[in-house]
Amino acid sequence: MSVNILDEAVEVWFGPQHVSAHGWATKLTIVGDFIVECDPNAGYFHRSAEKCLEFRDFRQGALIMERLCMLEAFLAEYPYVKAVEKIAALEVPERAKVMRTIMMEASRIHSLQFWWGQFAAELGLFAMLLWPWVDREYFLDSFEELTGSRHAVSYNTPGGVKYDFTEKSVKMLLRALDRIEERIPTFRDMILKSPTFKLRTRNVGTFTAEQGLKWGLSGPNIKACGIPMDLRKDDPDPDLAYNMCDWEVPITHSEKHPGGSDAYDRMVQRFKEIETSISIIRQLLPQVPEGPIVDPKARTKTNRLPAGEAYGRVEGTRGITTLWLKTTDKAQTPYRAKIRGPCFSSYYSLKHLVPGSTFADFIVIFGSLDPYPGWWDR
Amino acid sequence: MIGGGILLQIDFIAWLRGIPDWLYEVIRWVYGILYALFTWVWGLFVWIWAVVMDSFWFLFKAILFPGLIFVVLGIIFAVWFTRKTWGRVQARRGPYHMGKYGGLQLFADAIKLVAKETIIPDNAKRWMYRVLPSLLLIAVLIPFAFIPWDNNWFIADLSVSLVLTFAFLTVVPVVSVLAGWTSGSKYTLIGGFRAANNQFAAEIPLIISSVGPAMLAGSLSVMGISQAQANFWYIFLLPVNFVTFMVSATVIVGLVPFDAPVADSEILFGWRTEFTGIYFTMTYFAEFAKQMLFCALMVAMFFGGSYGLPFIPPVLNFIIKFLVMLFFFVIVTSSFFRLRQDQVAHFCWRWLLPLSLLNVVGAMLAIVYIPGLAELLQLGGG
Numbered sequence: 001m002s003v004n005i006l007d008e009a010v011e012v013w014f015g016p017q018h019v020s021a022h023g024w025a026t027k028l029t030i031v032g033d034f035i036v037e038c039d040p041n042a043g044y045f046h047r048s049a050e051k052c053l054e055f056r057d058f059r060q061g062a063l064i065m066e067r068l069c070m071l072e073a074f075l076a077e078y079p080y081v082k083a084v085e086k087i088a089a090l091e092v093p094e095r096a097k098v099m100r101t102i103m104m105e106a107s108r109i110h111s112l113q114f115w116w117g118q119f120a121a122e123l124g125l126f127a128m129l130l131w132p133w134v135d136r137e138y139f140l141d142s143f144e145e146l147t148g149s150r151h152a153v154s155y156n157t158p159g160g161v162k163y164d165f166t167e168k169s170v171k172m173l174l175r176a177l178d179r180i181e182e183r184i185p186t187f188r189d190m191i192l193k194s195p196t197f198k199l200r201t202r203n204v205g206t207f208t209a210e211q212g213l214k215w216g217l218s219g220p221n222i223k224a225c226g227i228p229m230d231l232r233k234d235d236p237d238p239d240l241a242y243n244m245c246d247w248e249v250p251i252t253h254s255e256k257h258p259g260g261s262d263a264y265d266r267m268v269q270r271f272k273e274i275e276t277s278i279s280i281i282r283q284l285l286p287q288v289p290e291g292p293i294v295d296p297k298a299r300t301k302t303n304r305l306p307a308g309e310a311y312g313r314v315e316g317t318r319g320i321t322t323l324w325l326k327t328t329d330k331a332q333t334p335y336r337a338k339i340r341g342p343c344f345s346s347y348y349s350l351k352h353l354v355p356g357s358t359f360a361d362f363i364v365i366f367g368s369l370d371p372y373p374g375w376w377d378r
Numbered sequence: 379m380i381g382g383g384i385l386l387q388i389d390f391i392a393w394l395r396g397i398p399d400w401l402y403e404v405i406r407w408v409y410g411i412l413y414a415l416f417t418w419v420w421g422l423f424v425w426i427w428a429v430v431m432d433s434f435w436f437l438f439k440a441i442l443f444p445g446l447i448f449v450v451l452g453i454i455f456a457v458w459f460t461r462k463t464w465g466r467v468q469a470r471r472g473p474y475h476m477g478k479y480g481g482l483q484l485f486a487d488a489i490k491l492v493a494k495e496t497i498i499p500d501n502a503k504r505w506m507y508r509v510l511p512s513l514l515l516i517a518v519l520i521p522f523a524f525i526p527w528d529n530n531w532f533i534a535d536l537s538v539s540l541v542l543t544f545a546f547l548t549v550v551p552v553v554s555v556l557a558g559w560t561s562g563s564k565y566t567l568i569g570g571f572r573a574a575n576n577q578f579a580a581e582i583p584l585i586i587s588s589v590g591p592a593m594l595a596g597s598l599s600v601m602g603i604s605q606a607q608a609n610f611w612y613i614f615l616l617p618v619n620f621v622t623f624m625v626s627a628t629v630i631v632g633l634v635p636f637d638a639p640v641a642d643s644e645i646l647f648g649w650r651t652e653f654t655g656i657y658f659t660m661t662y663f664a665e666f667a668k669q670m671l672f673c674a675l676m677v678a679m680f681f682g683g684s685y686g687l688p689f690i691p692p693v694l695n696f697i698i699k700f701l702v703m704l705f706f707f708v709i710v711t712s713s714f715f716r717l718r719q720d721q722v723a724h725f726c727w728r729w730l731l732p733l734s735l736l737n738v739v740g741a742m743l744a745i746v747y748i749p750g751l752a753e754l755l756q757l758g759g760g
Contacts, residue, residue: 020644125634125715127468129468130469199721200717360718360719
């Protein structure tokens with residue numbers, strides 16, 4: 001008589017009302033304490049952003065984009081802005097290029113700070129939730145000083161940026177950088193040297209670089225496997241100022257899993273990302289040239305766009321974020337906008353990563369990939 | 379004949395004349411009943427009062443000072459203290475709106491929770507669901523009777539009170555599993571079995587750790603162990619036993635490094651997920667009561683109970699040490715990432731159990747080979 005362990009399988013829905021699942025739902029099939037099947041379900045966070053973009057003109061569209069992921073608002077709105085600039089043939093002033101880059105990197109730091117606070121809470125150390133968030137407040141304050149809003153910044157606009165740096169906003173940004181530079185080494189040692197953190201994250205959610213590339217992962221998840229895949233270096237955007245400073249793509253060579261990564265390595269990688277971003281901002285801030293912040297013809301040229309197709313992309317916090325835009329002649333709104341968020345692939349890679357792990361490790365694997373539901377439910 | 383020739387069958391006038399007598403009888407009858415009732419109640423009151431006066435101090439202790447009301451107020455203080463300390467650790471202020479320094483916050487929370495609607499899930503076994511939280515709270519509150527706050531201020535002193543305390547605490551995981559089971563939810567069931575796993579992992583190290591003090595004092599009574607430390611606190615001889623006891627206590631209470639039973643990011647709130655309103659309050663209080671009980675046991679078994687600074691009252695000595703232990707517990711709970719449940723069992727059996735045994739052996743060798751230690755410990759009926 002053979003016994004099929006799947007006879008005793010139980011289906012458990014992780015979300016959408018689970019406290020760790022902020023709006024997403026995954027169906028897990030568990031036998032005892034082990035997950036045998038993981039079925040990610042996109043759609044619980046759907047806000048039809050792509051359709052909304054078809055009803056907004058070309059200066060309003062960026063506002064929809066940044067609402068997909070509030071944490072990286074400066075980065076999220078960039079692909080749309082870039083695509084519009086390509087179709088409208090706008091010239092971005094030098095000053096705007098540098099300012100864009102600085103604010104996008106600040107946004108990246110702020111998003112990563114949010115992530116690791118939340119990851120610590122998911123791992124059970126609730127005390128650590130607010131420590132990075134305190135440092136993050138300084139960034140939010142500087143965003144508020146610059147744009148008037150803490151999260152929905154609407155900073156990038158076709159042809160440049162909307163708000164100029166003031167002396168106070170630069171000072172606040174520098175203060176945020178000083179504070180985070182002072183505190184990050186302590187926090188990194190506190191987390192990465194913690195024996196309980198190693199117990200929970202070592203050998204959890206392991207995949208090789210080949211697997212990751214096959215599943216379409218990008219960003220820190222693939223850089224943690226030791227592959228220097230970064231759009232900032234690989235495809236230098238002429239409208240951004242990454243070539244004006246000296247930096248290396250941060251990668252992590254896993255000690256335990258050569259050619260691959262586990263949750264621990266992804267944590268290491270994200271701390272390296274924060275340090276790289278700090279260094280980029282530090283180098284770019286003295287180099288901001290004088291001049292206009294927006295193409296003077298931007299307003300007239302973006303009222304109606306010629307027919308065309310364009311493709312904008314940026315290396316977001318969570319991976320490559322792209323948008324494809326198609327317009328008809330003399331169009332006031334896009335004909336079609338297709339968003340490819342970085343997290344759809346990382347969310348659906350759970351299907352391969354989770355089976356075989358314990359129920360307790362599910363949230364660790366999920367958190368270590370840093371998916372944001374806004375990116376997979378456009 | 380009066381009245382138009384109608385013949386009355388009774389003598390109406392005589393009947394009217396008899397009414398006062400009749401009323402008198404009725405009133406006497408009612409009065410008799412009332413009097414009997416009153417004398418019965420009064421007798422009862424006199425009897426109860428006599429009983430109360432006979433055992434006045436026992437009742438005072440059981441209800442007021444080291445007893446129920448003191449413990450419940452202590453729980454409320456412990457919750458406030460924990461929240462305030464957590465707030466400081468997490469770079470925020472903790473409760474501060476209600477009362478001075480948020481001191482009334484817990485009363486406000488309790489009123490809110492009691493006033494909430496009690497929602498019982500369709501799949502729940504209603505009778506069990508209603509009874510279990512109360513059972514849990516009672517099982518956790520009873521062992522407070524054995525805590526020796528002072529040589530005089532205690533409720534009960536049994537010769538086996540240490541064993542009995544652990545026996546009562548064994549009820550807790552049973553209640554957890556039952557609560558998880560009868561709540562009719564998958565998450566609560568997982569949480570219930572995780573609670574059982576924690577108890578399974580840590581109970582043996584806990585009891586082995588308490589063997590050391592019990593052997594040195596030659597007594598299984600918490601009171602006896604506490605009194606035997608008049609000259610010498612056992613923490614100096616059994617430091618490893620203290621650490622293993624404290625870690626096992628953390629596992630059994632389910633505090634942060636070992637809070638798999640109520641891991642909020644994994645299984646919502648474990649076996650307590652479906653409890654609302656007053657039932658949730660009871661389970662929440664029971665957890666803090668258990669934490670306080672272990673703090674008190676640690677003070678009594680390792681930190682010399684009420685012996686300490688000679689110029690302050692012994693009860694205050696105990697309470698100060700108790701608060702230090704509570705603070706230590708809270709700090710520990712905000713310092714570690716959560717362990718997985720198999721790692722909890724591995725940790726307890728691989729490390730805690732051998733360590734606790736080794737320290738007992740080490741202490742015995744120390745008593746034999748270090749001169750003067752046996753006299754200090756008052757061993758051998760000294």
